[in-house]
Amino acid sequence: MRIGYPCSNLTLGVSAARTFRLASYSTDLLVRTVEANLDALQDILRWNDRHGIRFFRISSGTIPFASHPVMAYPWQSHFADRLSIIGRYIVDHEMRVNLHPGQYTLLNSIREEVVEKSIAELAYHADLLDLLGLDATNKIQIHVGGVYGDKPAAIVRFVVAYSRLPEPIRRRLVIENDERQFNLVDTLTIHSRTGVPVLLDTLHHSIHNEGETLTEALDAVKPTWDGHGPAMIDYSSQHPERRGGAHAASIVLDDFEPVLNELRWRDIDLMLEIKDKETSVLKAMEFMQVRIAQ
DNA sequence: TCATGTCAAGGCGTC
């Protein structure tokens, strides 16, 4: 089981998601920002290797404004060599990565222009992984989207939009259950109509479910990953004071232990969505080693 | 240099 964290490494103090204001856009600023982001990404991957961490979420902000109409620069060809080198490092060190576009990526929007912009955003994510030279087990995860007062219709719109996606996106796309709208059952319904793998978020599932235990939920999502590599799972401890779904500052091992007991014998990769990122991963890995030794 | 307001983008819930 690989355990990973998203986007930035707080110990190193470098960000691979530097950006700039749209109003400041220039080719020069874009190139400088992306170069800095790729430098940081390489530093983070090396740090991860030194600490035995082989799962990482690359920031969607690596190429700022990549799918925005303002982008007139051929970033794909300009950074192809650089991305290829980084991707080779990922492959050589048996790492796995994923990407998670933000809440504005909505394949099932009732507005066609939103769907088109979302597809453009997903195309950027697929380009990035393709230029890294990574196979289709390296995924792009999104939420299903909005309900618009009619969930069955919203699911149908998702299925239709999915069928329209170009193959480079479709082979990497996975959907995640959320804490308010589309729960495990909904995502499994979409899987049955599209074949898209279901990424289980354990915290969202604990908040929004139809009575399935964690064991049942894991058993249900597992077969959706056949042919896509080990299932990816998102885990976070609930923030003790903030609203349901808010991520904790650091991993709570008492809360993690029962989840680990469910996961440890399964072929899965676990992404920790916790504020202190790599610190919690190291805690979780140490905790797991102790448990295995017992 | 530092504090603070703002940022490309959508949808939902509350008032």
Place this chain on the structure above:
DNA sequence: GACGCCTTGACATGA
């Protein structure tokens, strides 16, 4: 209909 929230960091401005 307006607005805050999501999730979040990081930019950009003004003092």
